[in-house]
Amino acid sequence: MIYFVTGNKGKFEEARGILGDVEQRNVGYAEIQADTLEEVAVFGMREVSEKLAGPVMIEDAGLFIESLKGFPGVYSAYVFDTIGNDGILRLLEGALDRRAVFKSVLGYAEPGMEPMLFKGEFWGKITHKPRGSGGFGYDPIFEVGEKTIAEMDLEEKNKISHRGASILALKSWLSSR
Numbered sequence: 001m002i003y004f005v006t007g008n009k010g011k012f013e014e015a016r017g018i019l020g021d022v023e024q025r026n027v028g029y030a031e032i033q034a035d036t037l038e039e040v041a042v043f044g045m046r047e048v049s050e051k052l053a054g055p056v057m058i059e060d061a062g063l064f065i066e067s068l069k070g071f072p073g074v075y076s077a078y079v080f081d082t083i084g085n086d087g088i089l090r091l092l093e094g095a096l097d098r099r100a101v102f103k104s105v106l107g108y109a110e111p112g113m114e115p116m117l118f119k120g121e122f123w124g125k126i127t128h129k130p131r132g133s134g135g136f137g138y139d140p141i142f143e144v145g146e147k148t149i150a151e152m153d154l155e156e157k158n159k160i161s162h163r164g165a166s167i168l169a170l171k172s173w174l175s176s177r
C-alpha cells in the first residue's frame with residue numbers, strides 16, 4: 001500500500017488504475033516557487049516523508065506550451081485556477097504553433113530511504129476550443145491525434161500520458177527489486 005499525497009482526485013484515480021494498491025491522503029505539502037518540477041517534488045518529499053510513515057508518493061505536473069516559451073509550466077495550477085482553459089486559448093489566439101508538452105515528476109520514498117524521482121512526458125497540441133467532459137484540468141484543450149484527453153477514458157489516457165509514464169516507471173522499479 002502506497003500513500004499518494006494529493007488533493008487532486010483525478011490524479012489519484014489515474015494512479016490507482018496503474019498501481020492498484022494506493023490510498024489518497026490529502027494532508028497537503030508546501031509547493032515551493034521554483035524553476036523546475038523536480039525541485040518542487042524533491043522539496044515536497046521531505047515534508048510528506050516526515051508526516052506519513054510508510055511508502056509515500058507525490059506527483060507534480062505542468063503544461064509547457066512551446067509558443068509561450070514553456071508557460072504556464074511550474075505555474076500551471078495557479079494559471080488554471082485564475083485564467084483557466086479559456087484564458088490559455090485567448091493567449092494562443094492566432095498562434096500557428098500549438099505544440100505543448102505535459103510533464104510529470106513523481107517522488108517516492110519509504111521510511112529510511114532517499115526519495116527517488118520518476119518522470120514522464122506527453123506531447124500534443126492545444127486545441128482552438130475545449131472538447132470533452134472526461135479527465136480534469138487542461139484535458140479539454142489538449143489533443144493527441146483526433147481526440148482531446150477529455151474525450152478519452154482513464155485507461156486510454158494512462159497508456160499515453162505523462163503521469164501514466166511516471167507511475168509505470170515507479171511500478172517497474174518496485175517490481176524489479
Ligand code: ITT
Nearest residue numbers: 006007008059060061062076077080136137138139
Ligand atoms: P496536487 O495536490 O497533487 O498538487 P494539483 O491539481 O495542484 O494537485 P499539479 O500542481 O501537479 O496538481 O498540477 C498543476 C496543474 O496542471 C493543475 O491545475 C492540474 O489541474 C493541471 N494538470 C496536471 N496534470 C494534468 C493532466 O493530466 N491533465 C490536465 N491537466 C493537468
